[in-house]
Amino acid sequence: MQVVREMTAPAVRYVKRRRDPVTVQTVRSALAATVAYVIAVQLNPEAAPLTAPLTALLVVQVTLYSTLTTGIRRVNSVVTGVVVAILFSLLVGLTWWSLGLLILSSLIIGHLVRVDEFVPEVAISAMLVLGVTTHGDTAWARIVETLVGAAVGMAFNLLLAPPVWVEEAGDSIEELARRVRQLMLRIGEEAAGRPPSSRAAARLHEARRLDHDISEVDADLRQAEDSLRLNPRVREGLLHRIVLRTGLDTLEICTVVLRVLARTVTDLAKEREPGRLFAPETGAAFEQLLSEIADAVVSFAVLVTTSVSANAESAEERLASELRQAAVTRDRLAELLFEEARRDAREWQLLGAVLTEVNRILDEMDTEHRTRRLFEELDRHSREQRERLPRLTRLWERLRRLRRGAGRRSS
Numbered sequence: 001m002q003v004v005r006e007m008t009a010p011a012v013r014y015v016k017r018r019r020d021p022v023t024v025q026t027v028r029s030a031l032a033a034t035v036a037y038v039i040a041v042q043l044n045p046e047a048a049p050l051t052a053p054l055t056a057l058l059v060v061q062v063t064l065y066s067t068l069t070t071g072i073r074r075v076n077s078v079v080t081g082v083v084v085a086i087l088f089s090l091l092v093g094l095t096w097w098s099l100g101l102l103i104l105s106s107l108i109i110g111h112l113v114r115v116d117e118f119v120p121e122v123a124i125s126a127m128l129v130l131g132v133t134t135h136g137d138t139a140w141a142r143i144v145e146t147l148v149g150a151a152v153g154m155a156f157n158l159l160l161a162p163p164v165w166v167e168e169a170g171d172s173i174e175e176l177a178r179r180v181r182q183l184m185l186r187i188g189e190e191a192a193g194r195p196p197s198s199r200a201a202a203r204l205h206e207a208r209r210l211d212h213d214i215s216e217v218d219a220d221l222r223q224a225e226d227s228l229r230l231n232p233r234v235r236e237g238l239l240h241r242i243v244l245r246t247g248l249d250t251l252e253i254c255t256v257v258l259r260v261l262a263r264t265v266t267d268l269a270k271e272r273e274p275g276r277l278f279a280p281e282t283g284a285a286f287e288q289l290l291s292e293i294a295d296a297v298v299s300f301a302v303l304v305t306t307s308v309s310a311n312a313e314s315a316e317e318r319l320a321s322e323l324r325q326a327a328v329t330r331d332r333l334a335e336l337l338f339e340e341a342r343r344d345a346r347e348w349q350l351l352g353a354v355l356t357e358v359n360r361i362l363d364e365m366d367t368e369h370r371t372r373r374l375f376e377e378l379d380r381h382s383r384e385q386r387e388r389l390p391r392l393t394r395l396w397e398r399l400r401r402l403r404r405g406a407g408r409r410s411s
Contacts, residue, residue: 036152055149077118081125169224170305177301181294188290192283207259247304282336292326
């Protein structure tokens with residue numbers, strides 16, 4: 001069996017490399033640039049038309065949606081720069097002051113035509129065209145090369161669908177959930193004993209650093225959302241986007257509440273130092289509750305990143321079971337905290353805050369709450385689409401009614 005694993009391991013790694021989105025994107029970009037150069041050489045054989053492969057390389061972005069939007073903006077930026085250079089070439093030559101005025105004008109016009117991140121491309125195109133002798137021929141050749149590169153880049157993403165980055169976004173969400181789980185376990189374990197206030201403050205700093213992790217996951221999720229838009233390989237892309245986005249929003253709320261909980265524990269440790277943070281039975285219940293909530297956080301992340309319905313049902317059942325068990329432990333902790341507040345009312349606000357914060361995390365991951373959130377997001381998106389494209393929406397509804405009428409007549 002070990003020999004079989006060693007023989008099949010290279011094949012498995014080869015398949016994973018072929019399916020890896022980074023590898024697929026690299027190969028597609030190289031092919032698009034090469035094809036664009038070959039076509040541009042046929043149209044302009046006297047010079048090396050490097051603008052075409054450069055444009056194709058920049059237009060073939062990670063997703064089809066960004067390719068279409070980027071290609072349009074890039075063509076717009078290059079054509080605008082060439083037109084500005086032609087106007088300058090008719091009026092003045094290439095001098096230090098005309099170059100500075102050209103760059104200033106190109107950057108201003110680039111903002112006016114709304115090419116976004118390609119504003120410098122307007123000035124670059126204008127400088128390259130103004131710096132040659134045959135302004136008209138070079139200008140038109142550069143426009144043609146740019147159009148060729150953009151067309152090839154868009155055609156590659158239309159004919160060879162780009163990779164979908166949903167799996168990578170799901171891995172990022174699950175990794176974030178595991179980091180939250182580890183921090184919850186450490187807070188619960190230390191709170192059950194006699195943690196110094198400095199250690200509790202260190203856990204608070206760890207909770208604050210989760211904001212950086214969330215921003216990285218959000219970037220991965222935006223890339224995944226773009227890869228689902230207009231992609232012919234994806235069905236129900238809107239549902240996937242909403243499920244992932246609402247899932248990340250819930251995890252972000254949980255991390256914010258965890259940061260508040262860490263701050264409450266830190267303040268409580270300062271007030272009770274050098275004694276115990278909680279009574280032994282209360283500390284054990286608090287540790288158990290955070291452990292159960294930590295497991296539920298990971299189960300929630302698995303649920304929102306699971307696409308197969310059977311696996312999603314099992315993940316939802318596991319999450320519901322963990323939340324029910326955590327609710328029982330929460331009720332027991334509430335009684336113990338109430339008894340502590342009755343014995344010593346000086347920190348009753350902090351003790352009540354501990355219970356409020358764990359309640360908020362449990363409420364955010366509740367399955368019924370999540371279902372309502374998904375329906376609200378779907379309704380909001382449908383309403384925005386109807387308001388943004390009323391004619392297309394009416395046409396789509398008319399086609400659906402005709403299709404339903406044809407189905408009833410055939411039956």
